[in-house]
Amino acid sequence: MSEKTIKFKIDGKEIQGKVGQTILEAAEEAGIYIPRLCHLKGITPHGSCRVCTVKVNGRPQTACTQPVVEGIEVENDTEEITEHRKNIIDMLFVEGNHFCMFCQKSGNCELQALAYRFGILAPKYPYQFPKRELDATHPDIFIDKNCCILCGRCVQTSKDIDGKNVFEFVGRGPEKQLAVNSKANLAGTDISVTDKAAEACPVGAIIKKQEGYAVPVGKRLYDIKPIGSEIENK
Amino acid sequence: MNDKIISQVCSTYNNNKTRMMDIVTTLNKQLGGIDDESIDLIAKATGSPRVLVESTISFYSFLSKDKKGDVVVRLCNDVVDNMQGAKEIKEVFEQELGIKCGETTEDGKVTLEETPCIGMCDQAPAALINETVVTSLTKDKAKQVAQDLKGGAAAETLVKDLGDGNNANDLVKSMVNNNVKKKGEVIFADREDNVGLKAAIEKTPESIIEDLKISKLRGRGGAGFPTGLKWAFTRSADGDNKTVICNADEGEPGTFKDRVILTEECNLLFEGMTIGGYVIGAETGIIYLRGEYAYLKVFLEDALDKRREANLLGKNILGKDGFNFDIRIQLGAGAYICGEESSLISSCEGLRGDPKTRPPFPAQKGYLQTPTAVNNVETFCSVARILEKGGVWFAEIGTEASPGTKLLSISGDCDNPGVYEFEFGVTINDMLSESGAKDTKAVLVGGPSGQIIGKDDFDKAICYDDLATGGAIVVFNSTRDILKIALEYMEFFVEESCGYCTPCRAGNVLLRNCLENIVEGKGQTTDLKYLEELGESVQFSSRCGLGQTSPNPILSTLKNFKADYEALVKEDDGFNPAFDINKALSVAEDIQGRKSVIFNENH
Structure with missing residues (x-):
């Protein structure tokens, strides 16, 4: 039983994808890393961070949601697209409060790792310094909305994998924020520390308590290898 | 105390969570706001997670968790209203009511708010008072309205003189005027009702699609997708249940044409939708009516009832065996984004008005996963006329590539x-x-x-x-001042972004802030390039039409009114003119309890 292959191109290179795959998935199998933040294997793609935006036959599309189609020409690693990606990463940094030096997630943070991969040392946009809340009510997990990039990974993981509805978004526009399925706070929800949603966060917004420095800074995932290298060096 | 009302309202909609918009808009109206306890009750009745109910309520500007006044005054703060004195009108209201915008009077009677374009730019400044529209406000009129409300007057009693046409209808009783200034051959033409529909059922759906292709009709909402093609896709999509949706959520600031169609030509619209149902094989029709036009809802429902009585809706329409189609009205609740077709579908499903991921497109999987055709009010009207007079007739109006x-x-x-x-x-x-x-x-x-x-x-x-x-x-x-106008429009987009994707949520704020600095005389020459590059990233990367077009007030004025910008920005001298040292120090000064010795403004 051989699955039908779909041939298309990324930056001129011939790729073979499978029916039902997204551009991002097919690229990954071919050892091409398309930068992303809100994507997480196993959950419904959200398509919200827009970092994986590529050009498909000249039109911007998110690689994490766009299915592969025979003969399409995808642009990924171009100067134009890289510029837009850097701008999006910059936007995410300034719209929240990201203090990498104090953050437990430092070194394992996908946003920080992407910034390093793109050579961003400081964002070019002015910091917005929004007021954001903390929720440390749960014995095992805390939420720090200062870092939340509204990627939806926790929301979707709770639904798709844990079979719960612990998280959802409330509000809209710049006021949009993460909310939990309880009148009061995270302690009032049915989340458990073993839930996949508790480890779905790409940044330091949802953190498991009591294991912050189990691996010292300097020896963490992206301290050693840049993000994406695990795909590129497959 | 609210338990009874809530369970009653929920059961009116069969405790169906996909009818959440109806449930929460009805309850918001009855209770003045939907608090945490009510959210729990709604969640329980409909079997939804409470956070999902909260998510929906928090999305729409006409809904709130906090209890508002018996009467909510929403002053339209659109650019056109402001040009015609809306700011002074606001001052009058604030003064008379003794509250600021965003506040409620102590006796709980009146809440004062601002709202973007309510579709009354031809009779601005205007306001929405509960569901009643008050137009052509002057300072004197505003004072009278405020005093009446303070005295406990109901919103409906504020209407003294009725508008023209159906605005004076007993079911509308509105002071809105149609202001139809020019009639054409298609929409505002002399015609007989239902001739198009009667002609349609004598034909096959395929031949109607052919007629539409000959007419070269394209969507009137702005995107211009060929209607015949859209309907052919929806018709051929897999799925037993299909849906026809009319987008009557005209929220684009400065638009009010659908208001007039809904008031004067709603039967032409319903006729077009019914033809749509026949062509694509849909039994469900929905009109998504913007919350601002709630004053037309009863009137439209009555018109639908009359059509049901005349067998123009319902089962075996006009005796055509197996042709079943009906229309319900879905009321919006103050969200511009719901004019985007997939957001509109989300809203019809009882969710927050986030756009959906495409593919699948609505024609494949739209409303409740059914193949769905979403069209503009004007498009449906044009369809009915094409069926009446023929595709060739229509194609000869207008230009070769843009007929009608x-x-x-x-x-x-x-x-x-x-x-x-x-x-x-x-x-x-x-x-x-x-x-x-x-x-x-x-x-x-x-x-x-x-x-x-x-x-x-x-x-x-x-x-x-x-x-x-x-x-x-x-x-x-x-x-x-073109730049101030562009700034007001950017403010609008910041307010109306759904917040789903990064560039639209965060980028528009940055664009607005930079333009604001320029307008205030704190901009520098490098800001122009900054605006252009940032605007392009927002356009390029945004998920839906809102973000893909929201930088336009800036990008189009940078192109067409560059001199206006250049007159305001200063050469870059290494200092940031937007930085205000006194403002930056004010927090520390408050803590310290004294002014900075070095940077004291009065030093």
């Missing part, structure tokens, strides 16, 4: 604001002279998501391959 007529809502600096039905191909110059515009400096074509153009482009034509527009035209004369 286009309703334009013209307002701003012109003597005759109102709705104009022009043939496609009309130039901006023609339009300006017909509407009595003088000394025009700029024209907003297609609302803020369109373009702000200057004199050099006034010879351009309204059509799909020159200036495409959903129909919002705002005229600005030479006394207007």
